[in-house]
Each structure stands twice: as structure tokens, then as C-alpha cells.
Amino acid sequence: MNPELRRALDRGLRRVPGMDSATRLLAARLETVRALLARRLDENPLPVPDAVTPSEIPSVAELGPGDRVLAELDQDGFAFAIHPADVAFFNRRSEKMPRLRYRLHIVLHRGYVCVRKRFIGQPRNAPLDAHIFALLGLFFYNEAAALLRLRDLPNVPRIRGIQLTTRTLFLDYVRGRTLQHLVAERGEKVLDIDLAPLGQLFDPDRDRREIEAFAQGGGDAYRGRIEEIVRAMNARGVAPLDVKLGNVLVGEKTxxxxxxxxxxxxxxxxxxxxxxxxxxxxxxxxWFGLSLPGDGGA
Structure with missing residues (x-):
């Protein structure tokens, strides 16, 4: 499309309430459905290096490798095993922090150990438009389309399944700790479970404390690799806007x-x-002290 025409169209869309989100929903939904019709998920690329395999799960020796739920992931990303034999493998703390916008479970799915992400809506205090577009599936389709674009990258878990009726995604389970977990292990109160006693999870000061702790605690060791991942995602037309330490995982194996x-x-x-x-x-x-070239203006 002509750049001038695209800019004019974008300006017009901004004047219509909700049209921007509606257009993004339509585009992500079409992209996802086209990929399913083209049987893109029938291609089975190798898991990323830190993906867990069924043979690593202790209960598989007892119950076999058939599809089932292995563990639940809480709001802070910690796992809680379903089978007693798996407690030592998964559990890293005793207190569970309930999730708010979706349900996350670690499951055996068609021969892979996957994270099953099921979208259930927004918290009660979320804006009305967020509730409406969650109901219509904006966040589900958006993530599905992004993961399909990034399926060949070595630093993004592979998407293995999409269920449209239940708005559920399956992607390789990568075992490790987030950069936020590493900061928390040094004594910083940055996890949601730390804020829960205050009666709210939003803390305007938390981001600043996380950013400063990351910079002071060895952030230089990660910046170059984060930049490579960001550039690779951008090259495929994906720009994550939920940028935070909790969304960067350090693989346990490698x-x-x-x-x-x-x-x-x-x-x-x-x-x-x-x-x-x-x-x-x-x-x-x-968040990471990386200066990337500006791409605004279109």
C-alpha cells in the first residue's frame, strides 16, 4: 500500500472508537486461520534446546507418556506438580499465586511437554474495552499469530497447537528462571506474591526497582543476547509491547x-x-539499556 494512503487510513481509523483494536483482531485472526488451513502446525520443528522432554518427567515412568496435565503455573511463573513423583522436579516454592487473565498448565501433548495457555478474560478492574476485546479473542489470536511468525527462531518456544473453540495455545515448555526470578532471588520484592498483601498487584515503584536491580546485578551479561532476540523478532514483524524481566527466561540446560x-x-x-x-x-x-534504531513516522 502507498505510504501516504496508509498513513491517511491509520489517521482515519484512530478517530473511530475501538476500530484500531478491531482491525488488529481481524488481521491476527485471519493470519491464524490461514496458517491452520495451510496445516502449518503439521510441520514439527525440533524443540528449542532447553525444552523439556517426556523422559525427564519422573511420573512418566509410572503413568506413561500419554496426554495429561503435569503441573500448574502460577501468576509468578512457578510450577506446582499434579503427581507426587513430580514435586521435586517442578515445585520451587510452597505458596501459589492464582493467575488472573489466563490459565497456564504444563501438559503432555502429542508427545511433547508443552505449556497450555488458555485465555479466560481480564481482571474485574480492567477497562471495559479490554473486557470486550478479550471476549472477542484479540489477545489469543494476537499471540497465536506472533508465535506462528516466530516459530523458526531458536529463542522463542515453538508453538505446537491452537484450539480455536477453547482459545488455547500449546507451546514447548522451557524449564528455567526468568530474569525477574533472578532479581527476586537477590532479595528484591518484585514478584506479584510480594505485592498481594498490599491489596493490589500494581506498584508504580516496582518497575524502577526491577530495572535498577537488573542493571546493578549483572545485566551486562544479558544485553547482547537480548538485542539479538529483539532484532530477530522485529525482522519477522513482531514487536512485543509487554517488555519486562518476567518475559525473558534463562534456560536451565544451556x-x-x-x-x-x-x-x-x-x-x-x-x-x-x-x-x-x-x-x-x-x-x-x-528495561535493558539497549538503544535500537527508531522506526517511527509511518
Missing amino acids: GALYWVDFERAALEGTPRYRERLTEHHDLVNR
């Missing part, structure tokens, strides 16, 4: 980094992508 969570990513080809790409770069700079 120490490789993985980017997770794409429900709010901007996708190239949707309205205001260049503007959102610039916002994404600003967030990457704020």
Missing part, C-alpha cells in the same frame, strides 16, 4: 535466553505498527 508472552505484541501489517515498534524500542531501552 543458559540460553528465551522471550515469552506475545498477547500484546504489535504485528507488522496492522494499523500504527511503526508507531508501536518505536514504543517497543523505547521499552527495550528502558
Whole structure:
């Protein structure tokens, strides 16, 4: 499309309440359905290096490798085993923090150990438009489309399944700790479970404390690899806007980094992508101290 025409169209769409989100929903939904019709998920690329295999799960020796739920992931990303034999493998703390917007479980799925992400809606205090677009499936389709675009990258878990009727995604389970977990292990109160006693999970000061702790606690060791991941995602037209330490995982086997969570990513080809790409770069700079080229103006 002619750049001038695209800018004029984008300006017009911004004046219609909800049209921006509706257009993004339509584009992500079409992209996802086309991929399913083309049987893209029939291709089975090898799991990323830190993906867990069924043979590593202790209860498999007792119950076999058939499909079932292995563990639940809480709001802070910690696992809680279903079978007693798996407690030592999964559990790293005793208190569970309930999830708010979706249900996350670790499951055996068609021969793979996967994270099953089922979208259930928004918290009660979320804005009305967030509830409406969650109901329509914006975040589900957005993440599905992003993961399909990134399926060949070595630093993003492979998507293995999409269930449209239940709005459920299956992707390889990568065992490890997030950068937020590493900061918390040094004594910083940055997890949701730390804020729960205060009666709210939003703490305006938490981001600052996380960013400072990351910078002071060895962030230089990760910046180069984070930049490589960001550039690779951007090259495929994906710009995650939920940028934070909790969405970068350090693999337990190799120490490789993985980017997770794409429900709010901007996708190239949707309205205001260049503007959102610039916002994404600003967030990457704020959180990780990486200066990436500006791409605004379109």
C-alpha cells in the first residue's frame, strides 16, 4: 500500500472508537486461520534446546507418556506438580499465586511437554474495552499469530497447537528462571506474591526497582543476547509491547535466553505498527539499556 494512503487510513481509523483494536483482531485472526488451513502446525520443528522432554518427567515412568496435565503455573511463573513423583522436579516454592487473565498448565501433548495457555478474560478492574476485546479473542489470536511468525527462531518456544473453540495455545515448555526470578532471588520484592498483601498487584515503584536491580546485578551479561532476540523478532514483524524481566527466561540446560508472552505484541501489517515498534524500542531501552534504531513516522 502507498505510504501516504496508509498513513491517511491509520489517521482515519484512530478517530473511530475501538476500530484500531478491531482491525488488529481481524488481521491476527485471519493470519491464524490461514496458517491452520495451510496445516502449518503439521510441520514439527525440533524443540528449542532447553525444552523439556517426556523422559525427564519422573511420573512418566509410572503413568506413561500419554496426554495429561503435569503441573500448574502460577501468576509468578512457578510450577506446582499434579503427581507426587513430580514435586521435586517442578515445585520451587510452597505458596501459589492464582493467575488472573489466563490459565497456564504444563501438559503432555502429542508427545511433547508443552505449556497450555488458555485465555479466560481480564481482571474485574480492567477497562471495559479490554473486557470486550478479550471476549472477542484479540489477545489469543494476537499471540497465536506472533508465535506462528516466530516459530523458526531458536529463542522463542515453538508453538505446537491452537484450539480455536477453547482459545488455547500449546507451546514447548522451557524449564528455567526468568530474569525477574533472578532479581527476586537477590532479595528484591518484585514478584506479584510480594505485592498481594498490599491489596493490589500494581506498584508504580516496582518497575524502577526491577530495572535498577537488573542493571546493578549483572545485566551486562544479558544485553547482547537480548538485542539479538529483539532484532530477530522485529525482522519477522513482531514487536512485543509487554517488555519486562518476567518475559525473558534463562534456560536451565544451556543458559540460553528465551522471550515469552506475545498477547500484546504489535504485528507488522496492522494499523500504527511503526508507531508501536518505536514504543517497543523505547521499552527495550528502558528495561535493558539497549538503544535500537527508531522506526517511527509511518
